[in-house]
Amino acid sequence: MVAECFAVEKLRTYKREKKSEVIDWEEISFPALDTITPSDKPVTINGRIFEREVHRVYLDGGSACDIMYEHCFNQLSPAIKARLNTPKVPLVGFSGERCWPIGEVDLDFTIGEPPLSRTETLDFIVVRSTSQCNILLERIAMMKIGKIVSTVHQLVKFYTPEGIGTLVSTYDREKVIMAIRETDKRPGECILETRKEDSSKEKISINPLFPEQQVTIGGALPAEMKRKLRKLLQANIDIFAWEYRDMTGIPRMLSIDETIFSTEQKLNDYKHLKPIHQKKRNLANGRDEAACKEVEELLQDGIIREARYPTWVANPVMVKKSDG
Template sequence: MDLHEYQLEAVETALFGFAGHAVYPEGEITLPLTLGTGDLRKTVMTVFTVVDAPSCYNIILGRTAMNEMRAMASTYHQKIKFPVRGRVGEVKGDQPSSRRCYEETVWVDQKKARREEKGKENQEKVTREREVHFVAEEEQEVVEIEPGKHIRVARDMNASTRVNLLNCLKANIGSRPVKQKKMHFGPEKDKVIEEQVGELLRAGHIREVQFPTWLSNVVLVPKSTGKWRMCVDFRDLNKACPKYCYPLSRIDQLVDSTSGCELLSFLDAYQG
């Protein structure tokens, strides 16, 4: 569809299947959805949640999209009907295609079940670390934080937490999410980045995140030893953050403070 990752809006809520497994979306995107043919066509702007998961279906229409279309579905007749300018439009299902989708779904589910059984322990560990809390749409209420801008919050949220959350959102409403384009460094530098990121992951200093905004590219800086030092370009994040009122001390003050000391140690703990 000629869509790109930077067009996706961030989503922090996981999707749960019937078996209770969590799927973390790639993001959301609003696209025009058209049902029907000829003069009996109807188009509405629909929010699609994009997931990277094996499925024989291209899209799945949820209750929100069906409500926008004012559509009614009949599994017995394999039809969807909806009003169009005082008339009735319809979408007809195809029985052979439905049977094929069902068979493919069963095959995908079986294959997925075997794979999930193999990595069940790791999945449970990741789920515990993320502590995902899902709130159904019926348990949410719309709150206006600025004229024309609304958010959804849980109805049973603690009063103090609710006040702090809304105050935080109002104070930072001017900051738009930034999506940096992924930088490419070439095979040699990519290998260095992969190695250093792997070390940080194994050490537990960083972890994987599931959102496309506020991600900062890494930057490789050559060291005097001929090796590469990996840094992170936090300029976009720094622009959106409050300025720190107490900057670092002046280097001449630090040097003067060592006056009278017998020993001065420069320890590079990272290099051991």
């Protein structure tokens, strides 16, 4: 899938001015369906961002945010790209998959040709994904611009101070199919690969004294957010238990609002129930040594103490954790 951003004019110095536009909200109508052949094709248009022509702008009334794909964003001037802000929340897809965007940026988007043109400031979310489109406009953007889309007519009508503007969809099925086939021949990121990144995890070390003990964070987080998260965790390494002696234990009695609570637990002993005494089972090779080592460390650090229960006896079960 190929997406393009064409520049027809050199970028000019642009100063945004707030203008009080008076729009005559007259009725918008489309031709009767019995006079045309209804269409089921997507509706795409051309637009301008700070005097730069942008092709293949897809109008999606079901989307909740304005999307600009990275290949289109990279065609903009350095001055505009410098306005990119760090994203605060991820994007969520139909099936709940999450994807962290590259950033967010507000840009002036223009449709139509003077005098029947309309410019509005839209908040774009820049994402890294392969698409035949450059921009995806959602329902809020359509509302701000005053656009009414008719798929069956392949027309877009919108309000301007000088009257009603009309755009014909630029969608070319054969051209898009060729673009998709050409893109499939080239290596690149696709939507499915992006979703895999969203569910990936990354392990980082935050305590130089215990480099083998790592903390797991989301692999799809932006680099700046990863750096801040690592710094936050390193500043609070004292709240983690890096070894058994760091576990201070729980007091046997707690006072909450002047009420004393006991934290001790014990097995209920019912006289009508017969105690269960499991037969001794030998652990597999290697597990016996590991169990003895863990018990010895727990005893030395005061986490456990020796006790004898001749009537209730259960064999230990060793389970290897995913982190080793």
